[in-house]
Amino acid sequence: MSRAVSSVTVIGLGPMGQAIVERLRVSGLAVTVWNRSPEKAIAMEKFGAARAHTAAQAVDAGEVIVVSLTHYDAMYDVLEPAADQLPGKTIVNLSSGSPEETRAAGAWVRARGGRFLAGGVMADSEGVGGEDAFIFYSGEREVFDACIEALRPLGRPEYLGADDGIAQLYYQAVLSCPGRA
Numbered sequence: 001m002s003r004a005v006s007s008v009t010v011i012g013l014g015p016m017g018q019a020i021v022e023r024l025r026v027s028g029l030a031v032t033v034w035n036r037s038p039e040k041a042i043a044m045e046k047f048g049a050a051r052a053h054t055a056a057q058a059v060d061a062g063e064v065i066v067v068s069l070t071h072y073d074a075m076y077d078v079l080e081p082a083a084d085q086l087p088g089k090t091i092v093n094l095s096s097g098s099p100e101e102t103r104a105a106g107a108w109v110r111a112r113g114g115r116f117l118a119g120g121v122m123a124d125s126e127g128v129g130g131e132d133a134f135i136f137y138s139g140e141r142e143v144f145d146a147c148i149e150a151l152r153p154l155g156r157p158e159y160l161g162a163d164d165g166i167a168q169l170y171y172q173a174v175l176s177c178p179g180r181a
Contacts, residue, residue: 120171
């Protein structure tokens with residue numbers, strides 16, 4: 001049995017990233033934050049989050065790194081300078097993208113020694129952590145099992161399988177249903 005995750009880093013502090021930080025801190029986890037706009041990271045100190053000054057410091061600080069950016073190109077821009085810190089880290093990417101982009105991101109992270117889990121958040125920023133919130137996850141089962149208790153405060157976890165892209169596929173399918181978007 002693996003030990004519980006005690007520290008999480010959140011990279012990307014738009015409305016969703018801010019909600020993630022708040023829910024993780026309420027659950028008692030140590031949270032480090034980083035954002036390309038430092039003022040957003042400074043604002044998260046009110047929830048007790050520690051602020052990293054660089055993306056590399058942010059990756060170094062957390063056992064699990066939650067990435068909440070606008071798209072996968074932003075993930076590469078942010079994580080490439082921190083690639084030396086990726087071995088042994090778990091990247092949980094909650095950014096939007098296609099299943100193909102998600103599979104490529106998983107391969108990129110693993111090629112640099114990290115672990116990868118993709119997620120599709122089925123809640124808006126105000127609903128994160130609420131009773132109706134759930135998150136589709138995909139990636140290696142042992143990665144999911146190792147960090148799910150740390151991620152549970154964000155919403156009910158739904159593990160879909162080892163294919164990195166399946167969470168994005170389900171996320172997009174649900175959003176395209178009439179009356180859901």
